[in-house]
Amino acid sequence: MSERLLTAAWVVWTALRAEQQGMRTRPMVVVVSVVQPVALLAIVAGTRRLASDQASVIVSAVVLTAMWSATVWTAGGVLRRERTYGTLARSVTSQFSPSLVLFGRSLGATLYSAAGILASSAAVIVLLRLRIAVPHPLWLLVALLVVVASGTALGMLLACLFLVTRHGLAWSGALIYPVFILGGLLIPPDALPEWLRWVPALLSLRWIHEFVVGISSGVPRATPLVIALALTVTYLVAAVGCLRAAVDTGRRRGTLDLV
Amino acid sequence: MISSSRAGTPVLWRLGEAVRFGCREFFAMNPPSVLGGSILPRMVLQTLFFTLLGGVVAGARHQEYAFVGGLVLALAMTNILYVSQVPVADKESATFWRLRTGLLHPTAVFVARSLPYPFAGFAVVLVAAVVVAPLAGLGEIALRLAPMAFVYLLISFTATAAGLAAAAFAVGRRAETLASNLMGYVVMLCSGAFLPPGRVPVLDLVGAFLPGRHGIAAVHAWMRGDPWVAQVAAEAAVGIGWLGVTAAIVAVQMRRARRHGHDDFA
Numbered sequence: 443m444s445e446r447l448l449t450a451a452w453v454v455w456t457a458l459r460a461e462q463q464g465m466r467t468r469p470m471v472v473v474v475s476v477v478q479p480v481a482l483l484a485i486v487a488g489t490r491r492l493a494s495d496q497a498s499v500i501v502s503a504v505v506l507t508a509m510w511s512a513t514v515w516t517a518g519g520v521l522r523r524e525r526t527y528g529t530l531a532r533s534v535t536s537q538f539s540p541s542l543v544l545f546g547r548s549l550g551a552t553l554y555s556a557a558g559i560l561a562s563s564a565a566v567i568v569l570l571r572l573r574i575a576v577p578h579p580l581w582l583l584v585a586l587l588v589v590v591a592s593g594t595a596l597g598m599l600l601a602c603l604f605l606v607t608r609h610g611l612a613w614s615g616a617l618i619y620p621v622f623i624l625g626g627l628l629i630p631p632d633a634l635p636e637w638l639r640w641v642p643a644l645l646s647l648r649w650i651h652e653f654v655v656g657i658s659s660g661v662p663r664a665t666p667l668v669i670a671l672a673l674t675v676t677y678l679v680a681a682v683g684c685l686r687a688a689v690d691t692g693r694r695r696g697t698l699d700l701v
Numbered sequence: 702m703i704s705s706s707r708a709g710t711p712v713l714w715r716l717g718e719a720v721r722f723g724c725r726e727f728f729a730m731n732p733p734s735v736l737g738g739s740i741l742p743r744m745v746l747q748t749l750f751f752t753l754l755g756g757v758v759a760g761a762r763h764q765e766y767a768f769v770g771g772l773v774l775a776l777a778m779t780n781i782l783y784v785s786q787v788p789v790a791d792k793e794s795a796t797f798w799r800l801r802t803g804l805l806h807p808t809a810v811f812v813a814r815s816l817p818y819p820f821a822g823f824a825v826v827l828v829a830a831v832v833v834a835p836l837a838g839l840g841e842i843a844l845r846l847a848p849m850a851f852v853y854l855l856i857s858f859t860a861t862a863a864g865l866a867a868a869a870f871a872v873g874r875r876a877e878t879l880a881s882n883l884m885g886y887v888v889m890l891c892s893g894a895f896l897p898p899g900r901v902p903v904l905d906l907v908g909a910f911l912p913g914r915h916g917i918a919a920v921h922a923w924m925r926g927d928p929w930v931a932q933v934a935a936e937a938a939v940g941i942g943w944l945g946v947t948a949a950i951v952a953v954q955m956r957r958a959r960r961h962g963h964d965d966f967a
Contacts, residue, residue: 469876469878469879469882470878470882472879473878473879473882473883473886477882477883477886478886480886480890481886481887481889481890484890484896484901484904485889485890485895485896486754486758488896488900488901488904489758489759489763489895489896489897489900490758490759570901612735612738612739615739615743616739616742616743618743619743619746619747619749619750620746622746622750623746623749623750623753628754628757629750629753629754629757630757633753633756633757
């Protein structure tokens with residue numbers, strides 16, 4: 443049992459490292475993990491003077507918005523890129539579980555992007571001299587861990603969805619702004635028309651944002667965090683099921699690299 | 702030595718052929734399905750996002766301000782990002798050496814081939830204005846902007862010139878994606894499209910040399926009833942400046958290619 447666990451950990455670690463090494467050569471990673479959060483945070487926080495609790499909410503919304511963008515372009519593109527490089531079949535038909543390999547790659551991409559987003563956001567906070575209130579740093583750390591878990595699961599799900607279409611790149615671009623508008627992060631749900639206010643509830647990042655809003659107001663509430671975790675598990679289960687179905691179909695038809 | 706039987710043809714004819722080729726190239730790389738199914742919806746949603754964000758961040762007045770600027774951001778993103786396709790096509794096809802040895806200067810060929818982009822960007826902005834204004838409850842503002850549509854067309858040209866310079870600078874180092882996106886986001890940050898001038902002095906300084914800044918100022922001045930012609934002239938001067946930068950970069954690339962025996966674009 444422990445040997446299987448060790449092997450699984452080694453697979454995840456190797457996939458994580460491989461993904462992160464690949465990310466160093468892709469300029470789009472810099473765009474979504476550094477340039478975009480800097481630009482968004484600077485224009486939103488620079489537009490008006492913010493109190494410390496407002497600044498915390500804005501920073502959280504920008505970081506999570508950038509996280510969505512990074513997830514779509516990095517973790518979400520893992521399998522699409524494998525197909526482009528011609529390595530998809532090898533990745534998903536090896537002796538190790540394809541879900542484990544995808545998990546490792548998605549985790550690697552999410553950690554790398556999250557580090558870039560947090561570092562660049564911190565630089566803007568210092569440059570604009572924003573006063574951030576963090577009454578419960580430990581809870582903030584918990585929120586950060588849930589962001590990484592959720593980004594990994596979302597990335598896996600998107601990677602599988604982009605696998606079943608020839609137009610994954612076009613879908614990547616098309617998915618960014620609908621979530622920017624309807625995700626309940628920078629545009630709060632009550633600014634949306636009433637018949638669209640249910641949409642943000644489907645996005646785990648929106649619940650994490652609500653948790654952070656609770657922290658910055660000094661009253662952490664567990665419910666949003668629990669909902670975010672439940673959604674994360676749902677994304678993960680859906681991703682594993684979707685990957686299994688896509689790989690099985692591809693192997694049956696002999697079209698794994700040609701979907 | 703010129704071997705072509707058309708060596709004596711007038712320059713205008715050659716430029717016309719370059720423009721015609723540019724149009725065919727543009728529609729080959731951006732067929733109607735891509736224009737209508739990917740670029741247009743993205744830019745409409747981007748404009749809607751910044752317009753709504755303006756209202757959320759600083760109220761109804763800033764929503765109007767963000768709508769005026771959001772249209773420029775759609776222009777900037779469309780033109781700056783997509784015009785990089787022109788030098789990239791030469792890199793991918795390994796044809797820069799043919800441009801270097803042609804009768805027309807490579808900069809003239811690049812500019813001629815880039816002409817469809819400002820018009821496509823302007824068309825995207827017109828659609829974005831028509832769709833977003835009613836959704837955001839800004840129909841009246843959109844109608845008031847109509848007489849200043851020519852300023853948006855001018856910004857479309859200046860943004861294309863800046864995008865061409867960014868792409869020409871970076872294409873040899875395989876960094877055109879980064880350079881074009883960087884230019885697009887710097888315009889977002891410094892043009893005054895969302896963040897009004899006067900908040901961060903460094904951004905104001907940089908913005909003065911970027912496409913959009915003076916054009917947006919002209920539109921806002923016109924809406925307030927203030928003088929605006931000087932700002933339009935400044936926007937045009939910025940565009941001409943970026944064309945000069947493009948010409949200088951291409952000249953450096955050509956010189957390096959001649960001296961080192963390789964083509965940066967190839």
